[in-house]
Amino acid sequence: MARQRSFLSLILVLLATFLISCGSPSVATAPPTYTYAQIQKIQGYLPEIKVVRDRSQELQELIQKNDWINVENFIHGPMAEARLHMNYVVPNLLPSDQPKARQVARELFDHLIKIDQAAESGNTLKASSNAKAAFADIDNFLSLLPENSTQKS
Template identity: 65%
Template structure:
């Protein structure tokens, strides 16, 4: 019986040694890249986001004129749609960029809430400040997007 245990132990040691030696170093994994489907989904929303971004001067003018009804319409219309599009794009970004994109989208939402409050209070200074912050958030988000040949260059 003792002899069988020692032979059994010997085979277990051989098996363990073999399994450990086969483990070897990990194979290098290529960095994550965008798939064609992800790029297509991102590109579908990009023109709408960029169009709202390009209208920043329009919002600034409305605030300076004190046209609070149209400012609120702009907040609850185009900018809110752009924020919604940002949330649609986020899952298609690389995993390392998704948490940053979610944070930027939350920051944009918070800036829009403060902008809406400033608009309700007819406070142009705070409204201008929050409008600039909102468009800065959109710019930060656009920087996360993959650069493609069809994407317009920022001016």
């Protein structure tokens, strides 16, 4: 019986040694980075998004004047184009940033719908607050972009 225990101990020691020797040291992987092509694609869409963001005061003035036709034209024209460009940028972001960017683009769409509904009913307060939220969404989206793509635009 003692002989079987020593033989079993020897097998366990050999097995443990084998398993430890087969393990490899953990290799640190570099964090994901943007390729030159991704930066170029992002930079191609960025100016259109920034132009719309810079026109935020124009939309607020249209809302204050109760110029609902031009409010609807603005949100269905330039704002919709900005959202479309945001959707084109999302696949070029790092995989870790893509879900947040999609969520921000979805929130922008929800705010545009609410502005449209407010314009149809003539609700200045609702349109104004959702317009501010929509431009905040654009700013949030721009904050997700890599710094070297936003600096060159």
